[in-house]
Amino acid sequence: MLLSQTCIYGLRASALLASKSRADYTTIRELSDELDISFHFLTKVLQKLTKSELLESYKGPNGGVKLARTASDIKFMDVVLSIDGDSLLHECALGLPGCGILEPCPMHDQWSGLKQNIVTMMKDITLKDLANNYNSTHLTFDSFNKGNQV
Amino acid sequence: MLLSQTCIYGLRASALLASKSRADYTTIRELSDELDISFHFLTKVLQKLTKSELLESYKGPNGGVKLARTASDIKFMDVVLSIDGDSLLHECALGLPGCGILEPCPMHDQWSGLKQNIVTMMKDITLKDLANNYNSTHLTFDSFNKGNQV
DNA sequence: GTATATTAAGACAAAATAGTCTTATATATT
DNA sequence: AATATATAAGACTATTTTGTCTTAATATAC
Ligand code: SF4
Ligand code: SF4
Numbered sequence: 001m002l003l004s005q006t007c008i009y010g011l012r013a014s015a016l017l018a019s020k021s022r023a024d025y026t027t028i029r030e031l032s033d034e035l036d037i038s039f040h041f042l043t044k045v046l047q048k049l050t051k052s053e054l055l056e057s058y059k060g061p062n063g064g065v066k067l068a069r070t071a072s073d074i075k076f077m078d079v080v081l082s083i084d085g086d087s088l089l090h091e092c093a094l095g096l097p098g099c100g101i102l103e104p105c106p107m108h109d110q111w112s113g114l115k116q117n118i119v120t121m122m123k124d125i126t127l128k129d130l131a132n133n134y135n136s137t138h139l140t141f142d143s144f145n146k147g148n149q150v
Numbered sequence: 151m152l153l154s155q156t157c158i159y160g161l162r163a164s165a166l167l168a169s170k171s172r173a174d175y176t177t178i179r180e181l182s183d184e185l186d187i188s189f190h191f192l193t194k195v196l197q198k199l200t201k202s203e204l205l206e207s208y209k210g211p212n213g214g215v216k217l218a219r220t221a222s223d224i225k226f227m228d229v230v231l232s233i234d235g236d237s238l239l240h241e242c243a244l245g246l247p248g249c250g251i252l253e254p255c256p257m258h259d260q261w262s263g264l265k266q267n268i269v270t271m272m273k274d275i276t277l278k279d280l281a282n283n284y285n286s287t288h289l290t291f292d293s294f295n296k297g298n299q300v
Numbered sequence: 301g302t303a304t305a306t307t308a309a310g311a312c313a314a315a316a317t318a319g320t321c322t323t324a325t326a327t328a329t330t
Numbered sequence: 331a332a333t334a335t336a337t338a339a340g341a342c343t344a345t346t347t348t349g350t351c352t353t354a355a356t357a358t359a360c
Contacts, residue, residue, distance in 0.1 A: 001241075002152055005348065027306070041349055047308065059307045060357030076257075091151075106279045107226075110271050114264065121260050129256045155318065177336070191319050197338065210327025213336045 002118075007083040009037050010045045011130075014054070014079050018071035018131035025057075025064030045083065052082035071128035080122060089119065152268075157233040159187050160195045161280075164204070164229050168221035168281035175207075175214030195233065202232035221278035230272060239269065 003011075013031050020026055028046060032039040046065055049055045056068045067074060080088060092111070153161075163181050170176055178196060182189040196215055199205045206218045217224060230238060242261070 025306095029306090038349060040351070043307070044309090044349095050307090057307055058357080059305080059355075061305045061359070063306045063357070065307085107271070107275055110275075114267050114271065117264050117267075121257070121264065125257055125260075175336090179336085188319060190321070193337070194319090194339090200337090207337055208327080209325075209335080209337045211329070211335045213327070215337085 002088070003080060004084050006045050007080055009035070009042055010049055010079050010083045011076065013037070013042060013046060014049065014067075014074070014127050015130035017055070017065065017067055018074075018127035020066075022066050022070070025062060025066050027064040030064070048083050049079065052078075054078055054082055067127065071131055072126045074127045075123055076125040076127070076130070077119070077122040079127075152238070153230060154234050156195050157230055159185070159192055160199055160229050160233045161226065163187070163192060163196060164199065164217075164224070164277050165280035167205070167215065167217055168224075168277035170216075172216050172220070175212060175216050177214040180214070198233050199229065202228075204228055204232055217277065221281055222276050224277045225273055226275040226277070226280070227269070227272040229277075 012035050016031055016034060017026060028043050029039055031037075031046075032042045035042070046055060046057075050057045050065065053068050054074055055065045057063070057065045092115075162185050166181055166184060167176060178193050179189055181187075181196075182192045185192070196205060196207075200207045200215065203218050204224055205215045207213070207215045242265075
């Protein structure tokens with residue numbers, strides 16, 4: 001897995017938030033219900049995004065969370081960096097230690113090209129993109145998760 | 151991380167084995183020393199490769215492990231499949247549940263292309279490729295692992 | 301100000317992954 | 331046969347990741 005489970009939750013919640021109006025706060029309970037993620041766990045995940053100032057939170061009645069910027073202004077990568085940190089950028093996802101510049105392994109050129117493409121994609125795609133074709137079934141039910149081809 | 155730590159160990163040991171003669175068995179102790187991996191842990195990892203018939207093992211004096219086939223005949227992907235299974239092939243490494251064919255998310259086309267490239271690379275590269283430019287420093291010391299760019 | 305709704309924080313528990321250690325088994329040498 | 335050398339197997343521990351629960355803090359409404 002390229003991204004932690006925690007990060008995935010953050011991405012799914014962010015995408016869902018991006019499909020909602022920024023005029024109102026959405027409660028984490030509503031998000032956790034729609035996404036079928038544990039409320040308490042999602043709360044902790046979103047706290048990271050709030051601290052990173054990708055989300056804004058508000059306590060009390062009519063409180064909740066909302067995007068801190070417009071959906072088109074928040075990149076997929078912003079969420080990844082906030083939750084998983086920058087290891088994706090700096091470490092070889094193949095996991096082979098001793099990195100590329102000094103002593104490249106035979107896969108390095110190919111791999112680093114592919115990896116750069118992934119990073120570019122994550123830096124290109126915004127929450128608006130994710131929200132555009134948003135399909136609640138897709139982002140919601142884990143039951144679809146088994147045995148599907150990618 | 152795309153591959154488990156266990157899988158990385160298997161790959162590093164396999165690459166090292168590929169740089170050695172198939173006429174002799176190499177002891178796991180020798181591999182674990184050269185790669186700076188716990189002997190007992192590496193033993194368990196290599197047992198998987200032996201069960202998958204990528205390696206052959208032999209007990210007793212002058213025993214050890216060796217490649218079951220020529221290095222050019224064993225793919226990077228063979229090792230990955232043996233140790234991590236086929237989740238890399240079937241699951242979205244982005245982790246978003248509910249997969250691509252029925253309800254593709256907006257990233258699907260891009261992502262599935264990139265992912266296919268990774269899979270193709272892993273199916274293309276053989277242990278011989280890894281062994282060719284083999285550099286023991288690179289595959290050995292974790293101290294190089296921090297802060298290098300990929 | 302009291303009750304209610306909400307996020308924040310942190311202690312705690314469970315599960316998955318990684319790593320260690322001991323014993324069993326097979327082989328070779330003498 | 332006895333000893334030494336090796337992998338195989340499995341119990342055990344440690345660490346990380348994931349998930350749960352309780353309490354604190356903050357805001358609203360009445
Ligand atoms: S040389 Fe490149 S591909 Fe190979 S292990 Fe290092 S960073 Fe990864
Ligand atoms: S649609 Fe494709 S990219 Fe998106 S989550 Fe599913 S498999 Fe992954």
